[in-house]
Amino acid sequence: MSEHEYTPKSKVGKWFNDRLPLLTLANHLTDYPTPKNLNYWWTFGGILTFCLITQIVTGLVLAMHYIAHADMAFQSVEHIMRDVNYGWLIRYIHANGASMFFLAVYIHIFRSLFYGSYKSPREVIWIIGIIIYLLMMAAAFLGYVLPWGQMSFWGATVITNLFSAIPLVGEGIVTWLWGGYSVDNPTLTRFFTLHYLIPFLILGLVVLHIWALHVPGNNNPIGIDIKKPSNDTVPFHPYIVIKDGFALLMFMIVFAFFVFYTPNILGHADNYIEANPLVTPAHIVPEWYLLPFYAILRSVPDKLLGVIAMLSAILILAALPWLDTSKIRSAVFRPLYKQFYWILVADVLILGYVGAMPAEGLYLLIARIATAYYFLHFLVVLPVLGFKERTTPVPLSITEPILGGSPNLAAVKKKDSFKDQ
């Protein structure tokens, strides 16, 4: 936290701040000491905040024109695309924004995995992040149902049917979720309500996420504890603000490219066919960002076990701070972990790929191996690595390698001090 007590200069400011310390908060946020060696992978926190705000703002406008009724939803989306002023722009930003949001969150999560940001004392930040991620998936799924196209309808049918795997009460729960005996108008209206609610829950959790972050401060690429403020830190404003801003602009260029030039490439063509309960699409596939979990679900032959595997794949992340037994945070100093990290990245990409393919033959085999490896990574590799791995020397401070003559980490490795910090 800030090192000094802040007092506003003006009398009015002081009067107000004594009653509601908003100015102290603003001062904390601008002065907030940030490690100066943060690389661009650290800019995705800001980018994600931008994504959330974008989704909320465009979503509000869409909600003004959208009609949550099974007979009119599809038509109202076409109305937005055609007749609402710049409705096509708002909708394409919202639809592609979901993909961009997930792209950013996956980079954010994998950054955390690489640099060990989930480790003590940042476990709570990490767990809040996992809850946000779960809510994001819920929001994305619910939102995908709203246009009431074929994939909306059948995606909703498949996902809600997962609950029927629960013994005894499963069928009852599904009927309760649907508000009837199939996905229909009551399902659509409640999905719309929940889709509207969840982003605000996420917003609240984001505040907690940032609050929890500001207690220990940011992790950094070399993963060491640093003194704050010190030679190793810079104030958040202007240094990090401008850097985050620059990265955000780069991100927005990619975003704009999708919105303006290939707005439908990430969606499924079938969702431009109005929902029809009597016609099942040839392949029911979720959006790309859910594919790895879909692959895990389908790789288990038993329905209930498949659902359990899929949920565990996400929930296991919450236990990560305790599964990873290594005291060293950053993969920079963990030569073995670094390799397993990239294998995990490849594994998840493979899961995503087979998730889009029919669950048969070779694809199914690959999905099963990749699923097994996914769990192996967290349940076996990580705990064992922490004890077995010979890590390379960790520098004392961020400035050390630089003052030592070279920012090159190879130079740091020569010093054999602080081997097991």
Added chain:
Amino acid sequence: MKNFFRISFLIALFFGFQFNSNAAEKAEYLKTDWSFKGPFGKFDRAALQRGYQVYQEVCSSCHSMKYLSYRNLVEEGGPEFSVEQAKAIAASFEVKDGPNADGEMFMRPGRLSDKFVMPYENEKAAQAANGGAYPPDMTVLVKARGGGVDYIYSLLQGYEDPPAGVTLDDGVYYNKYMYGNKIKMSNQLSDGLVEYSDGTNASVEQMAKDVTTFLMWTAEPHLETRHKMGFKAIIYLIILTVLVYFSMKRIWSRIETKV
């Protein structure tokens, strides 16, 4: 900066996977130059007008166009018929209106504000008239098919005699681009089927291209605005990014760490 290339690489990898998974669907589609492809793509106005003619004279007897209104024919970025032409087109259709003061429904000539008149009263009627198959609404058809415009363009020209060993039921036709190769729509286009008012030779290929262009417009009526705005938005973002980059360099030059 190096990291940015890594990020871009990751993004490319991610979506590369996606494109692959979407593309692994069907036989090679016929290719043609679409004027609306690419960042500066625009519709060929004459092709849209001819495409409308093909839709009107051929497709519309079975396929509805329910999200389109006659006024759309006048709008910028579309076929851009003159208001008089569009009014005449609208007036050539009978629209059911009412109830009037006596509580009766009545027929009146169409107006610009009317939606395109549907060929059938409802889906059941459409099915009954087409051997059980429902001719899909065409407004967003190109977006509702995996291959998009190339698929539609190919399908219209993809009718063949079935290969040996394939038997077709009555009212089912063989089309090499159709999913499963069996289609309930018979071959619709033949050379010289329509007489283009601009004198263009109405070959099958020409008609297929024109009507597909028209369908692209009905699915994406704001495509031209989108392309134009996208270009401006991206140029703006690039300039701003460059400015912010140099500001960032300058601010970070106060400390010796590199950005």
